[in-house]
Amino acid sequence: MTVAADHCSKIVKLDVGGKIFKTSISTLTKHDSMLKTMFLTRIPVVKDEDGCIFIDRDSQHFRLILNFLRDGEMALPDSDREVKEVLAEAKFFLLDPLIELCEERLETSFSPYYxxxxxxxxxxxxxxxxxxxxxxxxxxxxxxxxxxxxxxxxxxxxxxxxxxxxxxxxxxxxxxxxxxxxxxxxxxxxxxxxxxxxxxxxxxxxxxxxxxxxxxxxxxxxxxxxxxxx
CATH class of the missing domain: 3.40.30.10 (Glutaredoxin)
Incomplete structure (x- = not known):
């Protein structure tokens, strides 16, 4: 196994707003995003007291972010309010395909009349x-x-x-x-x-x-x- 492949298969723990998520670097770097930049460059990362990489965001929708990174698609929540929350997270993590998915959903679901x-x-x-x-x-x-x-x-x-x-x-x-x-x-x-x-x-x-x-x-x-x- 090459050094690059070994690095991508490495399991990492993320502390997102106090909740721990475990995933692989290959998942986090599969799509262009802030996370890919974080793990494939020498940008300094903040770690908590247990050595988990700390990301100062609400953990509520991070599971959806991970699922999108794994599969390239996801089922958005039913309510527009939650879709807007996912959109905010997608913008923070610079996930352009997920941003487009959320914005398309909001455009088709919003109407003052129905x-x-x-x-x-x-x-x-x-x-x-x-x-x-x-x-x-x-x-x-x-x-x-x-x-x-x-x-x-x-x-x-x-x-x-x-x-x-x-x-x-x-x-x-x-x-x-x-x-x-x-x-x-x-x-x-x-x-x-x-x-x-x-x-x-x-x-x-x-x-x-x-x-x-x-x-x-x-x-x-x-x-x-x-x-x-x-």
Missing amino acids: RVVSTVLEARKYIFATDKPVVVLRLPAHIATNGSQCYYFSESKFRSYAEQHYKSVIFVLITEPEFHEDCSWTFFLKTKKLTARIKGPMDDNLLEDLFRELLIDVAGRKRTDSQQSE
Whole structure:
């Protein structure tokens, strides 16, 4: 084994914010980052009283950083708040691919008009936590690479509805990597649930009829709330 190979296979202990992590130098130097620079140059490192290399960062997301270094990919947390925290760590460690991954996720998930989730289970947290009617649309994760007319139609229609009615209706967009069916729209009203498969612009009248029924539901809730407050 060469000196360089022996060095990369060496096991090291890192003290990140008081929590100990054990990994190899080969993992820490697999991708361009601050850690690679640290272990392949003569930059002085700080060690704690037990001889662990000390890194003055919160340890909460360092496990995710290590997993990304090992595999070149990772499953980001569900919440935007946690993704922003991972992004801050990626910027500290100068991990450009992870920075891009986090920023792409935040760009696609942020909207002032609707929530974006990746599973039906996540959507339920919004459906059952509100007194407002809810509109849920299921789409594939990468609409732009799919080219399906029904996906483009539903996405633009959903955004239009959300921008107009977000104050009185909760809108939830589910983006699923393996979703290849016709767009699934579900309207959760006060006393019933309406579901429709939308194939494209030819179903515009059906969608408009369903949304009119939802707006009637909105008006009924407002009347009830007004009567209860008198």
